[in-house]
Amino acid sequence: MTTPEDAPLLELAGLAAYVRLGLFGLVGAHTLGAPDLEAAHRMMTVAVRVGEQQQKLLAIGAERGVEPVELMRPFLGVLDSFDARTVQSTWWEGLLKGIVGHGVSSDLCRLLARGLPDDDEAAVVGAMTYEADESDRVTSVVRAATDADPRLGSRLALWGRRVVGESLSLCQELLATRPGLAELARRAAAASGGDAPVDAVAWAMSELTAEHTRRMDRMGLAA
Amino acid sequence: MTTPEDAPLLELAGLAAYVRLGLFGLVGAHTLGAPDLEAAHRMMTVAVRVGEQQQKLLAIGAERGVEPVELMRPFLGVLDSFDARTVQSTWWEGLLKGIVGHGVSSDLCRLLARGLPDDDEAAVVGAMTYEADESDRVTSVVRAATDADPRLGSRLALWGRRVVGESLSLCQELLATRPGLAELARRAAAASGGDAPVDAVAWAMSELTAEHTRRMDRMGLAA
Numbered sequence: 001m002t003t004p005e006d007a008p009l010l011e012l013a014g015l016a017a018y019v020r021l022g023l024f025g026l027v028g029a030h031t032l033g034a035p036d037l038e039a040a041h042r043m044m045t046v047a048v049r050v051g052e053q054q055q056k057l058l059a060i061g062a063e064r065g066v067e068p069v070e071l072m073r074p075f076l077g078v079l080d081s082f083d084a085r086t087v088q089s090t091w092w093e094g095l096l097k098g099i100v101g102h103g104v105s106s107d108l109c110r111l112l113a114r115g116l117p118d119d120d121e122a123a124v125v126g127a128m129t130y131e132a133d134e135s136d137r138v139t140s141v142v143r144a145a146t147d148a149d150p151r152l153g154s155r156l157a158l159w160g161r162r163v164v165g166e167s168l169s170l171c172q173e174l175l176a177t178r179p180g181l182a183e184l185a186r187r188a189a190a191a192s193g194g195d196a197p198v199d200a201v202a203w204a205m206s207e208l209t210a211e212h213t214r215r216m217d218r219m220g221l222a223a
Numbered sequence: 224m225t226t227p228e229d230a231p232l233l234e235l236a237g238l239a240a241y242v243r244l245g246l247f248g249l250v251g252a253h254t255l256g257a258p259d260l261e262a263a264h265r266m267m268t269v270a271v272r273v274g275e276q277q278q279k280l281l282a283i284g285a286e287r288g289v290e291p292v293e294l295m296r297p298f299l300g301v302l303d304s305f306d307a308r309t310v311q312s313t314w315w316e317g318l319l320k321g322i323v324g325h326g327v328s329s330d331l332c333r334l335l336a337r338g339l340p341d342d343d344e345a346a347v348v349g350a351m352t353y354e355a356d357e358s359d360r361v362t363s364v365v366r367a368a369t370d371a372d373p374r375l376g377s378r379l380a381l382w383g384r385r386v387v388g389e390s391l392s393l394c395q396e397l398l399a400t401r402p403g404l405a406e407l408a409r410r411a412a413a414a415s416g417g418d419a420p421v422d423a424v425a426w427a428m429s430e431l432t433a434e435h436t437r438r439m440d441r442m443g444l445a446a
Contacts, residue, residue, distance in 0.1 A: 016406060019263065019268055020271060021263060022254075022255075024251060024254055024267050024270070025251060025253075025254035025255035025263075025267075026255070027251070028247060028248060028250070028251015028252055028254065028270055029248060029251055029252035029255065030248075031244060031245075031247055031248035031251065032245075032248035034253065037292050037295060037296060037299055038292050040244060040248075040293055040444070041244065041291055041295070044244055044247050044248075044277065045274075045278075046269075047251055047270060047274065048274035048275065048278070051267060051268075051271035052271065052272065054267065055268075055271070068251055068264060069260050069261050069264055072260060072264070073260060136419065162434060215230070
């Protein structure tokens with residue numbers, strides 16, 4: 001049974017699951033048109049992991065009596081404007097969009113999960129856990145390509161800045177309009193220590209930006 | 224270690240895995256542009272199952288010392304001409320292409336697996352096993368749409384005939400050019416009983432056509 005106390009958890013799991021549905025389509029489609037069989041196989045492996053993560057997130061809802069589609073429904077369309085503003089013009093741009101978008105959304109969900117009771121935090125973080133070598137599978141495809149072609153690297157660095165800008169705007173919009181997520185951000189920010197009162201949204205944006213910079217560094221791209 | 228006796232098994236597993244890579248891209252991409260959230264969720268669920276099947280097929284190779292990409296490599300490009308001749312013009316045509324193509328290729332692999340030693344047959348068939356309700360998830364999306372729109376139904380029936388024609392041509396081409404698969408077809412046809420000598424290719428085509436007709440019936444489409 002759903003209780004009011006579950007609302008932030010369900011909102012977070014629903015968001016994370018819905019984002020993974022969109023991401024799955026993007027990464028899954030990238031098995032087509034991959035530069036070689038290795039890259040296609042890596043895309044598929046990563047997409048399957050994203051799918052498995054989504055199933056675990058949906059299970060969090062199901063254990064509380066919320067059907068998969070109903071868990072995601074409140075977020076229907078939430079990526080549309082992001083997608084419209086980040087239409088990739090090449091296979092590589094689409095791939096980087098997936099990496100950046102997935103990275104930012106996963107980081108946001110992990111940050112917000114810190115505002116949940118410990119058991120619930122563990123359930124959300126556990127659902128999104130990802131072997132380190134899984135994400136290496138994709139970033140190494142980008143790294144190899146940009147090492148071989150520096151012009152591709154500078155085009156992708158520029159593109160990455162656009163995608164991260166849109167991703168952070170979307171995060172801000174979600175925190176401004178979804179009460180459960182906003183509450184989690186306040187709790188997580190308060191728990192992050194320090195004596196001064198913390199602006200939860202500003203705190204989250206700075207954490208997300210720092211993680212994004214590390215991720216771009218790993219791909220050899222200027223953030 | 225790979226032994227010469229393993230060659231037909233590895234050829235079959237490589238074909239099945241490679242076809243699933245292509246299919247995964249098609250079905251995964253269909254989570255985007257789905258008519259509603261339910262349909263998108265079903266596409267994703269089915270794509271994840273296809274991915275899991277592929278991982279089991281690749282494991283058959285890995286247990287015999289063949290890396291995933293090397294298992295699939297002999298089939299690289301084998302779907303290109305099929306794909307070029309069956310370019311979908313709508314989301315629904317792409318979906319039906321996936322259903323028909325997956326159906327025919329799965330049926331072919333199961334047929335050919337009958338020519339393997341029992342243990343190997345069980346490994347291949349086990350890798351491709353699919354809960355009946357999984358395939359219902361997709362066919363029911365088609366059935367509901369064509370029940371609601373008979374014109375869509377007749378367009379898709381026509382499209383299905385084109386896709387199955389191209390699928391069967393590809394099967395014939397594979398049996399004509401891949402010695403391991405041809406050997407499995409001969410053994411499977413011989414084991415299928417009857418006193419008269421059996422033309423293995425003709426036998427396989429007639430089995431595949433019969434299964435295709437049943438599948439189209441389940442979707443309410445004229446085969």
